[in-house]
Amino acid sequence: MTVIGWFQIILYCAIVVALTKPLGWYMTRVFNGERTFLSPVLRPIEAGIYWISGVDEKREQHWLTYTVAMLLFHVGGFLIIYGVMRLQAVLPFNPAGQSAVAEDLSFNTAISFITNTNWQNYGGEGTLSYLTQMVGLTHQNFLSAATGIVLAVALIRGFARASMRTIGNFWVDVTRCTLYILLPISVVFTLFLVWQGMPQTLGDYVEATTLEGAKQTIAVGPVASQVAIKMLGTNGGGFFNANAAHPFENPTALSNFVQMLSIFALGAALANVFGRMVGNQRQGWAILAVMGVLFVAGVAVCYWAEASGSTTMHALGLTGGNMEGKEVRFGIVASSLFAVITTAASCGAVNAMHDSFTALGGMIPLINMELGEIIVGGVGAGMYGMLLFVILAIFVAGLMVGRTPEYVGKKIEAREVKMAMLAILVLPLMILGWAAVAVVYPAAVASMANAGPHGFTEVLYAFTSATANNGSAFAGLTGNTFFYNLTLASAMFVGRFFMIVPAMAIAGSLAAKKSIPPSMGTFPTTGGLFVGLVVGIILIMGGLTFFPALALGPIVEHLAMNAGNVF
Amino acid sequence: MLREIRPAIVLLLALTAITGLAYPLAMTGIAGALFPVQAQGSLIEKDGKVIGSALIGQEFKDDKYFHGRPSATLAPDPNDSTKTVPAPYNAANSGGSNLGPTSKALADRVKEDVDKLRRENPNASVPVDLVTTSASGLDPNISPEAAQFQVPRVAKARNLPEDQVKQLVTASTEGRLLGLLGEPRVNVLALNLALDRMAAK
Numbered sequence: 001m002t003v004i005g006w007f008q009i010i011l012y013c014a015i016v017v018a019l020t021k022p023l024g025w026y027m028t029r030v031f032n033g034e035r036t037f038l039s040p041v042l043r044p045i046e047a048g049i050y051w052i053s054g055v056d057e058k059r060e061q062h063w064l065t066y067t068v069a070m071l072l073f074h075v076g077g078f079l080i081i082y083g084v085m086r087l088q089a090v091l092p093f094n095p096a097g098q099s100a101v102a103e104d105l106s107f108n109t110a111i112s113f114i115t116n117t118n119w120q121n122y123g124g125e126g127t128l129s130y131l132t133q134m135v136g137l138t139h140q141n142f143l144s145a146a147t148g149i150v151l152a153v154a155l156i157r158g159f160a161r162a163s164m165r166t167i168g169n170f171w172v173d174v175t176r177c178t179l180y181i182l183l184p185i186s187v188v189f190t191l192f193l194v195w196q197g198m199p200q201t202l203g204d205y206v207e208a209t210t211l212e213g214a215k216q217t218i219a220v221g222p223v224a225s226q227v228a229i230k231m232l233g234t235n236g237g238g239f240f241n242a243n244a245a246h247p248f249e250n251p252t253a254l255s256n257f258v259q260m261l262s263i264f265a266l267g268a269a270l271a272n273v274f275g276r277m278v279g280n281q282r283q284g285w286a287i288l289a290v291m292g293v294l295f296v297a298g299v300a301v302c303y304w305a306e307a308s309g310s311t312t313m314h315a316l317g318l319t320g321g322n323m324e325g326k327e328v329r330f331g332i333v334a335s336s337l338f339a340v341i342t343t344a345a346s347c348g349a350v351n352a353m354h355d356s357f358t359a360l361g362g363m364i365p366l367i368n369m370e371l372g373e374i375i376v377g378g379v380g381a382g383m384y385g386m387l388l389f390v391i392l393a394i395f396v397a398g399l400m401v402g403r404t405p406e407y408v409g410k411k412i413e414a415r416e417v418k419m420a421m422l423a424i425l426v427l428p429l430m431i432l433g434w435a436a437v438a439v440v441y442p443a444a445v446a447s448m449a450n451a452g453p454h455g456f457t458e459v460l461y462a463f464t465s466a467t468a469n470n471g472s473a474f475a476g477l478t479g480n481t482f483f484y485n486l487t488l489a490s491a492m493f494v495g496r497f498f499m500i501v502p503a504m505a506i507a508g509s510l511a512a513k514k515s516i517p518p519s520m521g522t523f524p525t526t527g528g529l530f531v532g533l534v535v536g537i538i539l540i541m542g543g544l545t546f547f548p549a550l551a552l553g554p555i556v557e558h559l560a561m562n563a564g565n566v567f
Numbered sequence: 568m569l570r571e572i573r574p575a576i577v578l579l580l581a582l583t584a585i586t587g588l589a590y591p592l593a594m595t596g597i598a599g600a601l602f603p604v605q606a607q608g609s610l611i612e613k614d615g616k617v618i619g620s621a622l623i624g625q626e627f628k629d630d631k632y633f634h635g636r637p638s639a640t641l642a643p644d645p646n647d648s649t650k651t652v653p654a655p656y657n658a659a660n661s662g663g664s665n666l667g668p669t670s671k672a673l674a675d676r677v678k679e680d681v682d683k684l685r686r687e688n689p690n691a692s693v694p695v696d697l698v699t700t701s702a703s704g705l706d707p708n709i710s711p712e713a714a715q716f717q718v719p720r721v722a723k724a725r726n727l728p729e730d731q732v733k734q735l736v737t738a739s740t741e742g743r744l745l746g747l748l749g750e751p752r753v754n755v756l757a758l759n760l761a762l763d764r765m766a767a768k
Contacts, residue, residue, distance in 0.1 A: 008748060045585075053577035054570075065571065072575035080583060126660050139587030143579075171574045178582055183590065190594045191601065197622050199608045200598040205659060206608055208617045210625040211632065211759055218620055218658040220608045224598060225591040242661035245702030247622040248608065253749020309695075310668040316681050319692065324673065324699040325663040328636070328708040331750035335702075353663035353702045362667075454667035476665030557669055566671040 001307045005333035009299055012257070012337065013292070016264045020288065023265060024272025030180045031153045031173065031273070033057075042179050049175055060166035063508025066154060067501060069170040070147060074114045077140055081110040084136040085128075094129035095204040096219075101127060108485040113137055115496035116144035116378055118230070118237025118348055118471040119488060121480040125219035125240050130202055137237055138226045142186075145233025145266075146177040148380030151500055152270055153277075155384045158507030159408050160277040162515035167507050181266070182229060189228035189262065197251030198224040223248055231262040234378045236348030236471045244338070244351040245327055256334055256351060263347045267376040270383040278408040282526040287386060290534045294375045295344055298364045303336040305361035311561055325356030336361065339472075343368040346378025348471025355449070355458065355474040359561060362474070363554035366461055369468040371542040372427055378469060381496075384503045388420040391506070393530075393537040395420075397523050406522055409515040416509060419502040426498045428545045430467040430491040435460045435549065437487070444483050449476025452567030453560065457553035462488060467495035611756070619756055624707040626656040627759065630724035633709070633717050633736075635755045636696055637680065639664035640704035656705060663702045684716070691716050708752035711740045725766055735761055 029036055050057050061069065084091065085106040089099045101109070105121055112119040113136070122128060128136070150173035157167045194200050199220040206218040223239045227249055230236060240246040250256050268288060275284025307321040321332040330338070335352035342349050343365035354362055368375060374386040390407065395417045398405030405412040438444040438459045448455035458474040465472055466488040473479065479488065524530065560567075599606045609621040619625050624635045640662055642654035654660075666673035680698040694713040714736045722729040739758045743749050 004747065049578060049581045052581060053574040055574050055578065069571045069575065072571055073579060076575055076579040123660065134591045135583065135587035138591055139583045142586040143582060171578055175578065175582070178586065183586065186590070187594065191598060194598040194602045194605050197605050197609050200595050200606045202595055203607065206610060206617060208619045210619055211756070212627060212629055214626060216619060216625055216656065216658050218608060218623055222591045222595055225594040240661050242663065242703035246661045247703060247705055247707055251622050253744050257748050312668055312674050313677065313695065316678050317693070318681065318695045318698065320695045322668070323695045324666065325702045327701050327703065327706050328696055328710055328752045329749055334749065351702065353665055355665035355667060356663060358668045449665055450667045450670050452669055454669055474665070561669050566669050566674050
């Protein structure tokens with residue numbers, strides 16, 4: 001570890017915190033339906049969309065209607081992606097002549113993109129046409145991100161409102177989020193990325209003759225417009241197979257730094273939106289503090305592990321950190337930092353190959369996802385995930401003192417706690433359940449690229465990433481098989497929607513409750529005790545559930561590596 | 568509930584048209600006008616022919632050129648399309664080795680490379696980036712140490728004084744942005760082009 005490395009990390013954290021308040025202010029205005037500086041341009045488009053689709057923007061929805069609208073929206077999104085992938089061979093914008101994508105891979109990818117996972121069983125430059133990248137993937141990068149954000153806002157409204165039957169209008173929320181938040185930032189971000197060297201063209205792949213006279217086919221495409229929203233919306237599905245490690249998908253140290261900022265920007269700002277909507281910004285800062293504690297701890301361990309390197313390499317007389325699967329322009333620190341950010345949030349873009357990380361360095365991304373991706377988390381998903389843990393923590397605190405728990409003026413009762421528990425139980429069910437099936441099913445075992453405990457970690461990582469809707473991978477695992485295409489799709493689907501529906505049920509039940517003023521006996525939820533309690537609950541839940549699996553994977557591998565074993 | 572079906576179709580199509588077509592196509596037009604070189608892939612031409620991209624690494628095997636890092640990219644096997652064969656710096660199929668820290672295959676491959684490099688330059692310690700594959704398989708850079716390590720071989724192959732080649736490496740070394748972000752590095756293709764120019768003089 002170096003001083004300059006830590007300086008990069010501190011600078012990163014400082015900028016994320018500095019962006020939180022202004023972005024939170026702007027997003028709150030958007031979701032409250034107020035005018036913004038972009039209204040003169042965007043309001044006519046917004047009104048036009050409501051007019052042609054028959055949406056009455058004044059009419060709010062019950063939580064069930066809101067949820068059904070969201071689900072219908074996803075059925076449509078699924079059909080568009082699946083259709084475009086199956087038909088890409090006969091559709092325009094296909095200069096590389098890609099053939100139709102197979103049924104199971106199209107199914108997996110469509111589920112993957114509507115759930116904001118963006119697991120890459122597809123190969124990017126080797127599988128998809130430009131039209132698929134744009135209409136299939138870029139569009140769903142916007143809409144799945146917008147969905148996550150508006151669901152979080154709906155849950156926040158549940159806390160903020162009192163004695164109301166409705167939690168907002170899904171169509172209005174999703175349109176405003178896309179037009180006023182995601183699109184304008186993406187436009188500026190795209191131009192920045194192209195300036196840094198990212199291609200943005202509809203032209204053919206380039207045929208080059210290298211200095212030594214060999215032929216090199218260089219894949220290009222409309223990269224920047226997709227990458228901008230891929231990072232901002234914590235989608236993470238790469239234009240290229242190597243994702244943000246590809247020099248065209250992340251050309252410079254600066255593009256890397258700004259991409260890392262964009263992963264956290266909206267998720268962190270939502271903590272501020274929460275504070276503003278419930279009428280006390282300190283409530284938002286307390287939640288951000290919980291995230292910050294867990295994040296910095298993860299960065300410290302991952303950076304330390306990668307900088308220490310692998311004893312297998314040191315035995316060969318090499319010195320220094322672990323550079324296998326990392327790019328020189330990023331080095332150890334920016335690769336470790338990126339890995340922690342991308343898994344703390346539900347992004348899943350990678351600028352280094354996690355499969356080649358050291359055992360402990362690679363365990364941190366795994367833990368981040370297994371904790372439910374609540375450290376900032378996916379745009380929106382992180383916030384509603386975190387609020388589920390907050391409900392549990394408040395419930396536990398209430399049990400300790402024998403008093404009905406309250407949070408931001410709402411009584412937390414049996415229904416909320418049951419729903420929160422239901423949502424959280426999805427994680428072990430899908431992750432451990434499917435991983436257990438995969439390690440005894442021969443066709444699934446054959447997909448492992450590494451032998452020994454690392455092979456098990458590849459499988460565990462795959463189902464963890466899918467269930468948590470992350471999308472990063474221990475990419476040695478051959479995921480494009482019938483078994484993994486279907487099982488991973490089921491993990492992604494359940495991991496997304498079986499968490500959303502209970503969260504929306506909580507939103508509805510909270511919105512209907514009366515608001516009670518804080519009294520002497522109310523547990524303060526803006527101080528260090530609260531932060532410590534929530535961190536503790538998150539670690540205990542995650543630790544109890546996943547420690548045995550981690551012991552079989554990365555922990556035993558670390559011990560084996562230090563004992564000089566290879567597999 | 569039924570009245571949600573119309574927006575589910577129409578609003579979805581409208582937003583798809585905006586985000587999936589209008590946005591990427593408009594960005595392609597604007598970016599192409601503002602940054603024409605980058606938008607096309609930062610291509611380098613020599614005598615009217617494209618020889619590569621400034622951002623994409625390419626394979627160098629000749630002793631008279633500086634070599635990049637090992638690359639784990641693959642290509643379809645010409646004899647059996649269901650299999651793949653190694654194809655270093657295949658810019659149409661990026662990817663890493665994905666071998667883990669306890670992989671025997673990785674340890675064996677690295678040992679072979681380390682032994683070869685030690686024979687080539689016994690006087691310096693082998694830089695780790697020169698024997699490890701990059702994440703994309705297309706890393707255009709090597710560390711300054713990895714470039715300096717190769718100076719004796721390149722100077723000998725070209726009959727140039729080592730000091731002169733060394734100076735060229737130093738001149739081609741890029742530092743951290745604002746002294747803070749990223750890592751010091753050398754672009755292998757740019758260095759080799761500069762080397763060819765120097766040798767031509």
